[in-house]
Amino acid sequence: MTQDKTKIALVTGASRGLGKNTALALAKKGVDVIVTYHSSEAEAKSVVSAIEEIGRKAAALQLDTGNTKIFDGFVAQVKQLLQEKWQTEQFDFLVNNAGIGLHKPFAETTESDFDRLMNIHLKGVFFLTQKLLPSIKDGGRIVNISSGLARFAIPDSSAYAVMKGGVEVLTRYLAKELGERQIAVNTIAPGAIETDFSGGAVRDNQKMNDFVASQTALGRAGVPDDIGGAIASLLSEDNRWVNAQRIEVSGGMFL
Numbered sequence: 001m002t003q004d005k006t007k008i009a010l011v012t013g014a015s016r017g018l019g020k021n022t023a024l025a026l027a028k029k030g031v032d033v034i035v036t037y038h039s040s041e042a043e044a045k046s047v048v049s050a051i052e053e054i055g056r057k058a059a060a061l062q063l064d065t066g067n068t069k070i071f072d073g074f075v076a077q078v079k080q081l082l083q084e085k086w087q088t089e090q091f092d093f094l095v096n097n098a099g100i101g102l103h104k105p106f107a108e109t110t111e112s113d114f115d116r117l118m119n120i121h122l123k124g125v126f127f128l129t130q131k132l133l134p135s136i137k138d139g140g141r142i143v144n145i146s147s148g149l150a151r152f153a154i155p156d157s158s159a160y161a162v163m164k165g166g167v168e169v170l171t172r173y174l175a176k177e178l179g180e181r182q183i184a185v186n187t188i189a190p191g192a193i194e195t196d197f198s199g200g201a202v203r204d205n206q207k208m209n210d211f212v213a214s215q216t217a218l219g220r221a222g223v224p225d226d227i228g229g230a231i232a233s234l235l236s237e238d239n240r241w242v243n244a245q246r247i248e249v250s251g252g253m254f255l
Contacts, residue, residue, distance in 0.1 A: 006057075008091035009235070010034040010078065010132070012065055013098025015044040018145070018193065021228030022095055023047055027056040029232050034081065034091065036063040036098065059085055065098040066119035071131045078135060090137040093235050096125045096144045096167075106158045114159050121163035126170060139182045141235050144171050146189040146246065152254040164189070168246050175244035184243040188231055191250025193222040217252025226251070 009026050013019040014035035023033045024047070033051055037044035037060060044060035051058035059081055063074050082088050099121050102113055125144060136142070146168050149161040168187050175185040192212040194203035202208055202221050212221040230249045234242065 006086070007031045007093065008034065008082070008086060008088070009093035009095060010036070010091055011095040011097055012036045012063060012128070013038070015040040015047060015060075018190065018224055018227050019095075019097040020047050021224035022097060022231045023058075023228075024050060024054070025225075025228035025232035026093075026235065027051040027054040027058070029236060030056065031093070031232075031235075032057040032086070034058070034078065035060050036065075038062070038064055038098065057085060063098070065096075065124040065128060066116065068119075068123065068127045071128055074128075075131045075135065078132070082135070090135050090140075092137050092140045094129065094132060094136060094140070094142045095231060095235075096129065096142070098124075099145065102160050103156045104159070105156050109159045117159050117163050121160070122166045122170075125167055129174065133178075136183060142171075142174060142178075142183060142185040143231055143234060144168075144185070144187050146171075146187045148189055148191040148248055148250045148253050150189060150246075151248065171246070172244050179243075184240065186234060186242060186244065187246045188227070188234065189246055189248040189250070190227050191216065191222050191248070191253040193224060193227060212253070215254055216250065217255055220251065222249070222251055 009031050011019050011023045011033060014023045015037035023035050026033055035044055035047050048058040048060050061077055064070060082091060102117055104113060129142065144167050146164040149157045150164040150168055171185050171187040178185060192202045202212055209221050213219055227249055233239065
């Protein structure tokens with residue numbers, strides 16, 4: 001990142017897990033960060049403090065990415081924050097990270113389950129990005145988070161994987177339509193990662209962890225540091241010509 005001109009990133013779902021790791025990785029590369037959180041305000045403030053300790057500016061805003069009705073109000077908050085804290089009207093990088101998991105067989109997935117996943121992972125990403133477009137600088141970047149599950153199939157993940165597949169298609173369309181503004185749009189697709197996501201299924205279930213390791217070329221499950229750094233690197237100037245790509249960061253799962 002260039003140090004002579006401050007870059008600002010907005011990372012959704014950054015109070016914990018991959019979002020937190022991404023926010024910290026960006027800060028280490030000289031980027032200021034706006035983090036959003038759904039309910040964990042204290043954790044989000046802790047992330048802000050950690051970013052400030054690195055020497056970058058940061059702020060936290062509450063956001064339910066599954067509720068499109070509040071997006072106009074959220075965008076107004078972002079605009080006000082940019083003016084007050086950075087004396088600017090736009091930010092550089094949007095990372096659509098916020099999400100929830102669901103482990104249910106196809107036959108048992110309810111319409112309510114499906115709608116909740118869709119609102120957060122697909123509809124929310126679609127319309128939040130749309131609402132924030134005027135606040136993203138020309139020449140900025142967008143990174144959408146998908147999953148290895150959009151490439152390989154593991155039982156009990158159908159609804160979640162469908163949403164991520166939609167995000168990957170959306171990424172290509174955004175890259176095409178935002179090209180005239182020189183905004184690059186890419187997808188990062190993590191493999192199985194040791195976090196509290198989905199109740200810590202990979203981190204806390206040794207049987208699951210061993211299975212993931214056995215199916216991964218590099219012989220272990222992923223950790224948050226494997227992903228945050230990859231996203232920060234993708235947003236660096238070195239990768240400015242990468243566009244409309246699905247980049248899987250899984251250590252080589254199911255090859």
